[in-house]
Structures are given as structure tokens and as C-alpha cells.
Amino acid sequence: MFSNLREDFPTLRDDNPPAYLDNACMTLRPDSVIDAIKSYYEKTPGCGGRSVHRYAMSVSRKMSACRRSISELFNAREVGEIIFTKNATHSLNQVAKGLSWNKDDVVLTTDREHNSNLVPWLQLEEEFGIDHRVVRSNDDNTFDISAFEEACSDAGNSLKMVSMSHVGNLDGVATPIKEIAKIAKDYDAMVCVDGAQSTPHMKVDVQDLGIDFLAFSLHKMMGPSGMGGLWGRMELLENMRSITAGGSTVQTSNYDSLVWSKPPDRFEGGLGNYAGILGTAAAIDYISAIDLDAVHEHEIKLNKVMTSVIRDVNGIDIIGPSDASKRGGICSVLLENIDAHDIAIMLDEAAGVMVRSGMHCVHSWFNDRKVNTGSLRASGYLYNTEDEVKLFAETLVEAVEALG
Ligand SMILES: Cc1ncc(COP(=O)(O)O)c(C=O)c1O
Known part of the structure; x- marks a missing residue:
């Protein structure tokens, strides 16, 4: 076809x-992605969001346009809700380590998560005493919605986060995220979706799914390696701590205080992978036309x-x-x-x-x-x-x- x-x-x-x-x-990557990466190094090898010379301004404009196309692809409300990361793992770590937790807060995952959506929660359990619980699948690895409802009910008011893969990389089985999010919201829990295996293969609409965070990986979407992204609801991002504090993450700093930048800058510390972002723009154009x-x-x-x-x-x-x-x-x-x-x-x-x-x-x-x-x-x-x-x-x- x-x-x-x-x-x-x-x-x-x-x-x-x-x-x-x-x-x-x-x-694999199409010519347009490879050409965009090459063109960054050959024609505009500057940094984005900082200098004001022609190379840098060209990169800054392309970064903004890329953020806009990603926000349109996933139907985000605001362009600033899209954060460039180095991969889906980085995105999931930003969510897990950027939110505030209390001891015994319950986080639910499935029993078939990639380590990227398991290890950050196990780490929080080890270091801060959150309560990570696993919802068992049916014998054929399909999602067991009754087991999920029971796990939510057991957790009650302690349920703070449901973090699940949209499609499993082990078996290709999809998780009914929309239904899951609806139930999780009855408990006022946040919903984070590991979209590494769904975003390349199906239309993902964050509003329709009713979720709070979406992690994705550009190298699975015909984009460059070393590029990923995170979408989050602005009201949550505004209160989220950055795990990469440094250049561009603050509006200003003094010897003893600082003023954080607004999202997405707060989460994009240090010079970025600009060639990767330009390649990402080409990949998003390519995938959006399909x-x-x-x-x-x-x-x-x-x-x-x-x-x-x-x-x-x-x-x-x-x-x-x-x-x-x-x-x-x-x-x-x-x-x-x-x-x-x-x-x-x-x-x-x-x-x-x-x-x-x-x-x-x-x-x-x-x-x-x-x-x-x-x-x-x-x-x-x-x-x-x-x-x-x-x-x-x-x-x-x-x-x-x-x-x-
Ligand atoms: C379901 C799922 N989640 C997360 C990841 C990690 O993605 P990344 O390599 O972009 O960190 C993968 C990679 O295979 C995956 O399949």
C-alpha cells in the first residue's frame, strides 16, 4: 500500500x-530527515533561543515551527506544552522526578512496561517511599480493566499517578488509555502515557484521550536518534521541577536566588540537539502527511x-x-x-x-x-x-x- x-x-x-x-x-529515515540534519551543519550551524545572528535566528524559527507541528499532531492546547528531550526515557524521567511525591503515594503501571516506564517509578519507591503497584494483564497480555478498577479502588485517595504504555513494545498490544484515563480521573489521579510505540503508528489526540502527559520518541517516528519529546498539560508543567537545571531554564539568576523560565524552556537546559530538532521537523512533516x-x-x-x-x-x-x-x-x-x-x-x-x-x-x-x-x-x-x-x-x- x-x-x-x-x-x-x-x-x-x-x-x-x-x-x-x-x-x-x-x-528508517527518509531523505528529507537526513537532508534537514545535513543542512543544519552545512548552512545554519548556530544555537537556538540564544544568539541573534542569522544562523541562530534561523534555528530558533525552525525550533518554534517544529514545536507547533508537534502540538498540532497531538492536538495540544498550547505550543509551549511541547518539550524537546533526548528520548522517551528522558521524558518519563522528567515526569517522575519533576513532580512532587509524598510517601505512600500510589503509582500504577501495567505488568509489561518498558524499563523506561518502570525503573523511574521503582527508583522513586526506593528513594522516596512511593508505592508502585502493578496491574496484572489477562493471560494473553491484553489489559484487564477489572483488575485496574480494583487497583484504583484499593489505592483510593492515595492514587496519584497511572503511568502506562499506550502500545507494548514486547507484544504490540494496545492499552485502552481513554477508558483508563476516565477511571483514573474519578480518583483525581494524573495519567502519563508512554507513547513510544503508539505515536509512530496511530493518531494520538491528547485531548480526546483525556491524559496529562505523553512521552514519545522521534527515532521510532522516522526522526533522528537522540531526539524525543514530552507533552504535558500546561497547568502541571508550570508546577513541575526541572531535572536539567542550567542554561535557558531560568529567566535570571543571582548568587542566592533565581527566577525559573516558563515551560518549555525550564525543561530544556543546555545547548540542544539542533540538528536533531531540524530533523524532527522534517520527520513530523513526513508523518503528518501520512x-x-x-x-x-x-x-x-x-x-x-x-x-x-x-x-x-x-x-x-x-x-x-x-x-x-x-x-x-x-x-x-x-x-x-x-x-x-x-x-x-x-x-x-x-x-x-x-x-x-x-x-x-x-x-x-x-x-x-x-x-x-x-x-x-x-x-x-x-x-x-x-x-x-x-x-x-x-x-x-x-x-x-x-x-x-
Ligand atoms: C514502549 C517503549 N517505551 C519506552 C522506550 C524507550 O524509548 P527511548 O529509547 O526513546 O528512550 C521504548 C523503546 O524501545 C519503548 O518501546
């Missing part, structure tokens, strides 16, 4: 391009193809629901008695198929189930084809049958 867009991606224009199926880790509902449909179609080839093979167990349409573009499998890394290397060397192997930074899920071989994860995106996912699935089956 999107095969005409393959021409936009340099690595896909090679004579013998790989079947790149590691998009949940990092997507019908994300159609991307989602395309990914499900690819997932159905992979799933149908491997579903009934002995020694391969799909993580999550058997129905591929409930796993977006992700097909993640457990391999009986085979190390996932060995198969990942073989797939690349023998068939030119690039996938991810290991625990995908969701160690807690694997440790809970005492699985130490990790999983093999193929994750498709708009430029992938049915032939590529078929190649992945058939080569995997051959390898498992040969080794099994």
Missing part, C-alpha cells in the same frame, strides 16, 4: 535491501501474514493474543530451547532479515515467567512488504525445524 514511499528511504534503494523488521526499536489509520491497517495485514506462517509450528509461541489484529505491527515469539540471539544472527546472515532479539527492556515480564532465552521480535512499518514478512516467517520456521 505504501510501497511507493520506499523510494524515500536510502537504505531501501540499495540493490539488495534488507528486510528491515526492527522498527519497534528504531525506524494516513496513520492506513498505516495501522497495513501493519495488521503484515502481521496476519507472519502469524499465519508460524502460528501452528511446534517450538514457536507467539507472545500476546493469537489474533494478529490485536498486536499491531509486532510479532514477538518465544522459541523453545533456542536462544533468540542465535536465530536473529542467522536471519540477517542467511536471509537479510533484521529483527530484534532479547528481552526488549521488559526484563520484569520475562523474569516473572522465568523465561531466560528472550524473544525474537519482528516489527513492521509502512515501508515493509508482504514478501519481507513472509521471508522472515518462513526462514524462522525452517531454522526452528532444523534445530528442533
